[in-house]
Amino acid sequence: MTTLSILGALGTLIGLVRAVPQLARLLRTRHAHGVSVDTAATSAIVSFGWASYGLLTHQLYVSLATGASGLVFALITVMALRFGRRVRELAITPIWLIVMLLAGGLAGTTGLGIVLPISVLAANLPQLWVASHEGDLTDMSLGTWLLSMADGLIWGIYTLIQPDIAIMVFAGFQLTTSGLIVAVKIAHIWNPSRQRSA
Numbered sequence: 217m218t219t220l221s222i223l224g225a226l227g228t229l230i231g232l233v234r235a236v237p238q239l240a241r242l243l244r245t246r247h248a249h250g251v252s253v254d255t256a257a258t259s260a261i262v263s264f265g266w267a268s269y270g271l272l273t274h275q276l277y278v279s280l281a282t283g284a285s286g287l288v289f290a291l292i293t294v295m296a297l298r299f300g301r302r303v304r305e306l307a308i309t310p311i312w313l314i315v316m317l318l319a320g321g322l323a324g325t326t327g328l329g330i331v332l333p334i335s336v337l338a339a340n341l342p343q344l345w346v347a348s349h350e351g352d353l354t355d356m357s358l359g360t361w362l363l364s365m366a367d368g369l370i371w372g373i374y375t376l377i378q379p380d381i382a383i384m385v386f387a388g389f390q391l392t393t394s395g396l397i398v399a400v401k402i403a404h405i406w407n408p409s410r411q412r413s414a
Contacts, residue, residue: 223374224277230367231281235259235288237359242295250353253293253301255343257309260289262335265316269332269382272325278383299355312338333385340364340393347400358401364394 238256242248263286270278297303312335319327343361347353368391375384 220374220377223370223377227367227370227374228277228281228284230363230370232284234363234367235285235292235360237363238357239288239292239295241355241357242292242299245355246299247355248296248299248301250346250350250356251292251296251301252343252346253296253305254308255339255341255346256289256292256296257306258312258335258339258342260286260293261309261313261316262286262332262339263289265320265328265332265335266386268320269325269328272328273380275378275380308338308342329382333382333389336386336389336393340390340397344393344397344400347397347404353401353404356401358398358405361394361397361401365391365398368392368394 238251242251263282266282267279267286270276270280270282315331315338316328316335319331321327323330343356347356368387368389370387371383372387372391375381375387
């Protein structure tokens with residue numbers, strides 16, 4: 217087994233499971249305190265965009281990881297709405313859906329390759345905003361965001377062996393924004409007066 221295939225398999229595994237802790241937490245607590253429904257929905261759209269990009273560029277690992285992740289993020293969106301978030305919180309999602317459809321429809325792989333790397337910002341920044349502005353982050357899963365950091369790290373290493381500027385830029389943004397979200401969550405855990413429980 218080559219290093220590239222090991223990294224691809226590891227990235228696929230993380231892609232399959234990275235959003236699962238958030239889904240499990242929502243199903244267990246039946247609340248969505250601190251969870252950005254805008255991030256979940258936008259992440260689903262972006263994941264399906266990456267799955268398409270992976271198919272178009274013959275990178276099966278990318279398609280498998282992101283397609284599975286997209287399904288879980290779609291379930292998180294439904295559960296977050298069911299457990300207290302509001303549809304009006306979907307600010308970035310409809311805009312980014314149009315951006316992705318236009319990029320893919322008008323310019324194919326090239327368009328997706330340009331838009332997808334910055335899509336992680338569109339997906340993760342709403343969660344960073346919610347984490348920074350809401351006092352109760354009880355239902356935001358630290359596990360999901362730690363796995364998201366690992367996701368960025370693995371795909372960053374992957375691109376050192378299999379150069380792909382789109383995946384490389386994505387990996388950098390994923391690692392950075394997820395790291396900031398983790399930092400805010402940990403700060404809330406260490407300061408119990410700001411959050412009723414971790």
